[in-house]
Amino acid sequence: MATLRFILFSLLLIKVQCITLNDKDKNMINRLAEYVNSEDCDDVVNTKTTETTGISFDCKVFSSQETLTSVHQLTAADIKVVAAIGDSMTAANGAGSDSITDTLTEYRELSFSAGGQGSLESMVTLPNILKKYNPSLKGFSTTGSIGFNVAESGATTDELTCQVGELIDMMKADSSIDYENDWKVVTIFIGTNDLCHYCLNEEDSSPANYISSMYEGLELLKDEMPRTFVNIVSPTNVYDLSTMASQNSVCTTVYMKSCPCVAAGGAILDKVNEAALKYQGLLSDMIATGRYEKDDFAVVLQPFLQKASMPMNKDGTVDMSLMAADCIHLSQKGQAMYGLALWQSMFQSTSAKATNLQSALRLVSYNSLDGQELACPSEQQFFATNTNSESMSANAVNTNAVDTDSSSSSSTSVIVAVSLVGGCVCLVAVVFGVMVFRRVRKRQGYSEPDGHPMSSTGGYSYTKFS
Structure with a gap:
């Protein structure tokens, strides 16, 4: 030791x-x-959960639409394939661990966006919910297979395009799926490592580099993966981890290696917070332009972690039950909470989504999943896109579990009123970020190759990753 x-x-x-x-x-x-x-x-605390991580399924199951061609009418029953991209949060490091020495172990079968071990009644994950509507669902992770979960522990956003390429290759090589015709859900959750190490290299982890990497990855998905609904879970603002660091010496020690910019605190942590807000803003602006919505493809931001706050006990201390023993990854219970929040968010109008976990789940406390209700869509209630969200208020999912935070609800009318102007502003913001990125790369002697979406020649040349 x-x-x-x-x-x-x-x-x-x-x-x-x-x-x-x-x-x-x-x-x-x-x-x-x-x-x-x-x-x-x-000091090592056994944090392996013995609490409820499953939820009952009381929804009506309906059949898939065999002739469906529009992503804006996509239902849970239509999904044939599930996949995930990201870092150790998506690889579910430590989710099934009972000590800090085991938190480097990946428990992909418990991943909130890709895990498919057991059933919904034992573990809430997006695939376990989708399996209720389609028992032949493909791509989820189990103890014996990673499925289509291509997340890499320690990954930063500049590795996104490589993961996308790997996922495309894996799907095309899998004879059990119809790549061109099967409807797919891909969930992306990445950016935490960029923020955790922002203070070590502000240029590499800059908001301009972040949004450029997201742009490249999404362009490749849009051009090469048909019939796909893409969830992007907003990167967590690691500023909140400082709350745990202030109360738990084990967390502080771990952060010095895994998230040193949080351990540094003070002005450094403030700069990380500022960068996180810029990440979120640029990402939201880029998606709002509508560039990533086609007839058979859509990218939707799921912002339930944008305004994340640490779970607290009644005595004012941090509730560690959502966290693995290393204080940075999620416990099995934490993965289940994220899985439920993701599902609920997928049915909320894009102009009125919950922006924190409490609102996404309507939690009084973080102590239990008991009593939580699963959103139960009907055959005419579709996954929300920018295009179909205008009718979401009339087609609301019948459950009290789906709600938005007060700030989102109160601002909905304002968002609608300025949507046209906002679209133009969003496009300008994205272009500005890309221009800054290119200037930085040019000073380093880098120029985009022919076919790159940011090069003067335009177009996109897909490179296979083996």
């Missing part, structure tokens, strides 16, 4: 040298480093 602490301490010192810090910030990190040599570092 002493050797492990020495290694962690050495890595921390290397990271400190890479950050531009004033004396106050350096002193803060030096104080945090003392935890590595303290007995608190050995």
